[in-house]
Amino acid sequence: MTPLTIRLCGPRGFCAGVDRAIQIVVLALKRYGAPVYVRHEIVHNRYVVEGLEARGAIFVEELDEIPAEHREQPVVFSAHGVPKSVPEDAESRNLFYLDATCPLVSKVHKQAMRHERLGRHVILIGHAGHPEVIGTMGQLPDGAVSLVETVEDAKRYQPADPDNLGYVTQTTLSVQDTADVIATLRERFPNLTAPSADSICYATTNRQESVSAAAPGCDLFIIVGAPNSSNSKRLVEVAKRAGAKEAMLVQRASELDFEAIGDVRTLGLSAGASAPEVVVNEIIEAFRQRFDTTIELAETTIENEHFLVNRQLRDVELTVEDMAFVNGR
Ligand code: 0CN
Ligand code: SF4
Numbered sequence: 001m002t003p004l005t006i007r008l009c010g011p012r013g014f015c016a017g018v019d020r021a022i023q024i025v026v027l028a029l030k031r032y033g034a035p036v037y038v039r040h041e042i043v044h045n046r047y048v049v050e051g052l053e054a055r056g057a058i059f060v061e062e063l064d065e066i067p068a069e070h071r072e073q074p075v076v077f078s079a080h081g082v083p084k085s086v087p088e089d090a091e092s093r094n095l096f097y098l099d100a101t102c103p104l105v106s107k108v109h110k111q112a113m114r115h116e117r118l119g120r121h122v123i124l125i126g127h128a129g130h131p132e133v134i135g136t137m138g139q140l141p142d143g144a145v146s147l148v149e150t151v152e153d154a155k156r157y158q159p160a161d162p163d164n165l166g167y168v169t170q171t172t173l174s175v176q177d178t179a180d181v182i183a184t185l186r187e188r189f190p191n192l193t194a195p196s197a198d199s200i201c202y203a204t205t206n207r208q209e210s211v212s213a214a215a216p217g218c219d220l221f222i223i224v225g226a227p228n229s230s231n232s233k234r235l236v237e238v239a240k241r242a243g244a245k246e247a248m249l250v251q252r253a254s255e256l257d258f259e260a261i262g263d264v265r266t267l268g269l270s271a272g273a274s275a276p277e278v279v280v281n282e283i284i285e286a287f288r289q290r291f292d293t294t295i296e297l298a299e300t301t302i303e304n305e306h307f308l309v310n311r312q313l314r315d316v317e318l319t320v321e322d323m324a325f326v327n328g329r
Helices: 014-032 046-055 084-092 103-117 131-137 151-156 175-188 202-214 228-243 278-287 320-325
Strands: 003-010 036-039 057-060 074-077 097-098 123-124 143-149 165-169 220-224 247-250 265-269 292-299
Touching: 003 014, 003 131, 003 202, 003 278, 003 320, 014 046, 014 057, 014 074, 014 103, 036 123, 046 175, 074 084, 074 220, 103 123, 103 131, 103 165, 123 131, 123 175, 131 202, 143 151, 143 278, 165 228, 175 202, 202 220, 202 292, 220 278, 228 247, 228 265, 265 278, 278 292
Parallel strands: 003 265, 003 292, 036 057, 036 074, 074 097, 123 143, 123 165, 220 247, 220 265
Antiparallel strands: none
């Protein structure tokens, strides 16, 4: 068999916000029984969504999809956050909701609100249409936030009052691209106010750093993650930019086309913040069956973040099997 070195990145996979969001759905199912509604994919991963569906969760995009006879069952808002209109709508429909918005997304919401309170027009750096962007824009009245996606947008942007601007960003952006957008804005608007803490989260930053360190010399870099997962897609870009010959997003080992993969000697492997470790293991196993595989750990930092679940759910107990699912194992 051909020898293959897998550079297994760390940190990879589930972050504290994803772990918490999945836990909230599992705990709600235990406490309140099925069905538990979830507005939008709790995190952007089919394996996770299907696993929760098998336990009795029902995924909807909007609250009006919840049938009247299930109005007493809880509805969970996804990790990506929601516009203010969503909890308001839930209240007007007498729905019981549990908010699984990542605390680091909520922090960005607060910083956007703070800019506005201090009289600044808010620039949100992020990707149009992404649920987190919709949620952050929806913290403020229409017109209070302008979305800037690229350096080109930053060059073109024409504010009404160039001396009163504050920015925040989506949590899952490319660290490098965002720095370029901010530098462009700052050059044009020297009084632009930064948020009091970085908006790109620790998990995004750490996963990009580790992929970037492992990428030089890789024939192929596989990122486990979904096509609608912003942070996972950014890891593919980072791998290519840092020197991997090829990089791709893979959702399950069954997608791997070994004919096309051909003769790789060094493979980089990481996983987005919403991708479970079971799929990483599945991919390692698929390579093991075809190559004489050695695993090299490419760990750049150790993470210790942990976020508590909502107060109502803290005393619900999980089985060992539930814990494994929550941890993506
Ligand atoms: O993949 P995710 O569900 O979300 P995005 O990367 O698309 O934002 O990962 C969890 C991140 C959050 C919030
Ligand atoms: Fe929170 Fe960052 Fe994880 Fe998103 S990627 S859930 S912002 S910790």
